[in-house]
Amino acid sequence: MGDEIEAVVADLRSRPPSELRAVVLTGAGRAFSAGGDLAFLDARRDDSPTSNAEIMRRFYARFLSIRKLPVPVVACINGPAIGAGLCFAMAADVRVTHDKAKLGFTFVGLGLHPGMGATHTIALAAGAQTASRMLLTGDIVGGQEALALGLVTASCADAPAALAETLGIARRIAAQSPLAVRATLLTLRQTADFGLDAALQREADAQAQSYASADYAEGLAAIKAKVTPSFPGR
Template sequence: MDFGSYETLLVEQDGPALVVTVNRPAAMNALAGQVVEDLWNLTEVLAHVGEEGDWPIRGVIVTGAGEKSFVAGADIREMEGMSPEDGERYSRRMQDVTLRLEALPVPVVAAVNGFALGGGCELAMACDFIYASRNAKFGQPEVNLGLVPGFGGSVRLTDRVGVGMARELVFTGRTVPAEEAHRIGLVNALFDTPADVVAGAKAVVAEMAAKSPVAIRLSKRLVEQAGPLPTAEGLDLEAGVFGQAFGTEDKAEGVRAFVAKDKPAFPGR
């Protein structure tokens, strides 16, 4: 599968993982307009992973170049001359990127090194889960600029850490270290160095690659859609997706292998 080439992204396949690196280290990997467009175009390509049972990758890792920053935030210099209409367009385009990441048929892991502030924190939260090195720092500092979160922070931060903590972080613009981000549930796991966090992300993608790709795709959609629903409605959705899984070749192979005490070879259909 051709994943394309991009001005501000490094895209490299490593076994079952596709490692996507925001590559603007001189600008702390800030989300300039070109970065947003490159991410948008990449997610358009990745939306077709797994079609017809072809699974060239089994997970995506999003990280940032260098050891100082994952993504430091939006590009403040570009924002300086934006009108209200420009700002809304910028917000909606990056929101599209985050929604596309959430909708990908494979898991997406944020491997956060250094600063993940504003748009960087929002990009990380659009991934399925977040691994971080101990030098990582998270926050939504938009109030320091007279702004509000624009790339999903008002929604996803609440989902991750609860409404009270989300309000505190957004209203104060406070930056929290990796250990605190882990304690409040924003981060799944901590690693000693930026290299370790990427290695940890690759390891979890390899672990997931041994599972049914169809079941993971269905589970990803189910958790996203059922979570916000009232319990009864969520359970109804779950039952429907559970039944859908019974019609897949992966289910047949998984059950066969379990009964035969064999290792499954999931066809991805």
């Protein structure tokens, strides 16, 4: 999926300003993105920390490539967005969801340090206190709470309404001067991305250490067995 996203981004970046004005990002089916692939997560236990750090930086880059799009990205969180899935949504410039959607950064419940820029993007969008709460508790919140916390700009009654709202924002952007929008976006992202690379490197290194821990092994086993983990703390 990451490879396909990079390919789509490359195609969109090649289009002229007269053709590309805004991009809408949403999930297929009932979910936005339910998080990591268990086979991929399991394979990390058998790799070295050095290799895992490199793998995670590359993993982040595939999805965060949407930050290279020269036009605003408006995300419609149309259903569950959990872990890496919600981190992906946080890379968009504007986010819309609906009241019944479930959103959460559930890394610590897996015995894993957060990744994909979460330690940077949440604080930037919603403040340090919200970042601490969401990342340290692994809480899953609904659309209205996500709106109150500042994680999204709107929470609609249902998924179709959320998509309509998202398309409306994208169309209002598309109606503006494309040159002015692109220049303004570059300025906004210049501020938003300051410090992001350092955060990504720290996250990749910390996740690589997490993969080698007994806590991670316990968290992964608990997910597979659908039971509550009992972390040994080592």
